[in-house]
Amino acid sequence: MKLTFGRKKRSPVASSSGERGIMAFDHTAEVIRAEAALKAAGYDVRVMGPPPDMRTGCDMVVEFALLHELAIRRVLSGVGLAPLAAAPVRAGMLEPVSLFQATDFGAWLMVRAANMKITVDKASGRIVNISGGGCPDVPALAEMLVGRTLAEAPTPAEHGHTLCSYALELAFQEARRIMGAAS
């Protein structure tokens, strides 16, 4: 996996991005390390007390811009951190969409996760189309993935920035799972 940790420092990217979310970690030290890593990477984050329904053994959570969740997870992964849970601040414990839909088009398979769909040629495993979504990294990811096989294509998580790309990552991994099970 290509990690973006260590990229050039840039101006804060999350200061005006709408809805905020919170991330919970296993213990406080991880929260602090996460805050430091994310601030160093230019993200507008802060440490806060968790709401009652997110008390999973930690005393603090990291507040962040929800639309940057995928990129933030990548930064954390680069320093060996994985949050226990993430949720929108305003909506409490809303869960990400976890339902998949697979549509069999004969020679092709389409897998949908949330608002994203990926279509694969069943014989070759080649990605032939990506549809759905509304964030601007969707066209960029489609250009990277279409024409490549599920095995050789970069994962959407490597290059995406938004929740749409996170949804595409789920559809991509589900397509890999189905195609792997079928072969």
Next chain:
Amino acid sequence: MSGPWLVVGTVPDEDAGLMEGRCSLDGQTLSLNGSALPVRRGTPALLAACCAAAKTLGIDPPLGLLAGDAGRGEGSRRAYAHLAANLPGLAPHGLTFHYLFPDLAGHDKVFLCARALPRRPILVADAGFMYAAKMSGQARNYDLFTPDAGELAFLADELAPHPFYTRGFLLAGDQDAAALARRSWETGGAAGTLLVKGESDLVVLEGEVAQTIPGPRTPAMEAIGGTGDTLTGMLTALLMAKRPMLEACAVAALANRMLGQLAQPTPATPVAELMAFIPAALAQALKPG
């Protein structure tokens, strides 16, 4: 009301800067102010479809404002700032917002600026900007949203900030689209008119289904990235031609279905291959009866 129609969106290139000007379509190549843009999906596909439809309707093509943005949101923010500064001088007849980073602050800036114009433009929101418009609580002040079935569930979920967080009990199939459309209106998540894309397309006015377009069906169209963009592009052209909103929605939905019938695509067909069929598809959809 006169004035130009402006389509606002992005191209997936962080280095592209801001491009603005009159669009034109030559074969599969879209031109905007001298820059040639490939038509693969996203806003260039919307603009290409709009140009082809505008030619069929005998009207000028739209203006385009495209920001280079591959997902970090900085290009979209430049577009929002540019719009806020320049909308008063443009005095547009209408605005179609498309693949933009759903930045609430940017949305609010543009929305308030558009509302303050002496003549309020027709406001159409699709894709990421539709997400921001719903999040902002201003959905009812928009004239048209164009959700698919999953996005309709998001509009109907007053707690969801993005389709990714739509609650499971609302993620239903087409059979519940009418109920979701009503709920989205009642909870303030819907524009005055919705064109809901699904197995059957629905035209919804203030939460109630006004028209259903059930066919012809080409299931492969759902897999092709950009077929929602061709629909919004043709719909924009019909609004530019001053067709009434409900009629424009119904004609555009039928035209997109005729596009599938004429092109006979597979799930592997790129959207660019559909563009040549737009004039015939729109002409068939415009036929009386």
